[in-house]
Amino acid sequence: MTSHAPLIERFNAHDRRALAKILSLVESGTAPPLPNPENQRTRVVGLTGSGGAGKSTLVGALVDHLRRQGLTVAVLASDPQSPVTGGALLGDRIRVRFDPADEGVYFRSLSTRGAAGGISAATGAARDWLAAFGFDVILIETVGVGQDQIAVRPLVDTLVLLVTPNTGDEVQWEKAGLIEVADLVVVNKSDLPGADRVRQQLQSALSLSPQSQRVKVLNVTASTGQGVPELWQAIGDRPAGVVPS
Numbered sequence: 132m133t134s135h136a137p138l139i140e141r142f143n144a145h146d147r148r149a150l151a152k153i154l155s156l157v158e159s160g161t162a163p164p165l166p167n168p169e170n171q172r173t174r175v176v177g178l179t180g181s182g183g184a185g186k187s188t189l190v191g192a193l194v195d196h197l198r199r200q201g202l203t204v205a206v207l208a209s210d211p212q213s214p215v216t217g218g219a220l221l222g223d224r225i226r227v228r229f230d231p232a233d234e235g236v237y238f239r240s241l242s243t244r245g246a247a248g249g250i251s252a253a254t255g256a257a258r259d260w261l262a263a264f265g266f267d268v269i270l271i272e273t274v275g276v277g278q279d280q281i282a283v284r285p286l287v288d289t290l291v292l293l294v295t296p297n298t299g300d301e302v303q304w305e306k307a308g309l310i311e312v313a314d315l316v317v318v319n320k321s322d323l324p325g326a327d328r329v330r331q332q333l334q335s336a337l338s339l340s341p342q343s344q345r346v347k348v349l350n351v352t353a354s355t356g357q358g359v360p361e362l363w364q365a366i367g368d369r370p371a372g373v374v375p376s
């Protein structure tokens with residue numbers, strides 16, 4: 132028996148405060164070992180893309196969609212500018228609101244201070260604890276530039292890259308050869324002009340190489356939820372489960 136035994140007991144009894152405490156220990160590198168790291172059932176989705184692409188908004192829309200389907204969901208924001216406070220995930224420009232009384236959803240932001248690749252060093256272990264807690268889905272939001280996208284890749288079973296119309300984002304990703312690191316490319320803000328053209332351009336660019344032919348491109352408007360069921364469907368077409376870190 133370790134000194135952490137009572138904490139693990141509370142964790143196993145589904146005590147969210149025990150989960151929060153363990154995630155703090157994970158962040159400080161003093162967490163006990165995970166009791167059952169073989170849990171592979173959880174769907175783990177990464178959302179990456181430039182600041183302002185709408186990642187936090189899409190997280191909110193996905194949480195809404197998943198809760199309606201009765202799925203439980205945990206969100207890890209590796210965004211130093213997305214601290215969780217009083218029932219809201221504070222983004223740089225938006226607040227993802229959620230019902231603090233809803234036990235089926237859990238938000239947590241991890242400090243990225245000193246971490247390489249835009250995700251916290253604790254993200255992998257935090258993900259494993261959330262999976263062990265029994266969440267059906269884990270969403271990981273990262274602040275994406277090229278390195279970040281690669282760093283989050285092994286932590287998720289599905290990586291979603293967000294681009295927006297007329298920002299030239301997608302050209303940058305394409306040039307850097309990073310677009311095929313994603314499984315799905317979301318052209319978010321598809322309420323804005325040019326969204327269909329950007330999707331078509333991406334689709335034809337991706338069709339050129341065998342590695343990128345599998346990458347799907349979807350139009351989504353995160354702010355209204357348009358295209359979110361289709362996005363979730365496309366995620367569901369992929370195998371779930373990741374190797375515990």
Ligand SMILES: Nc1nc2c(ncn2[C@@H]2O[C@H](COP(=O)(O)OP(=O)(O)O)[C@@H](O)[C@H]2O)c(=O)[nH]1
Binds near residue numbers: 185186187351353
């Ligand atoms: N027009 C439009 N604006 C959006 C959409 N999704 C997000 N936004 C806006 O884009 C801005 C940045 O969104 P946010 O989710 O914070 O982006 P993040 O930095 O990638 O997390 C906010 O002002 C959102 O309201 C969308 O589908 N359409």
Ligand SMILES: [Mg+2]
Binds near residue numbers: 186188210222
């Ligand atoms: Mg954000």
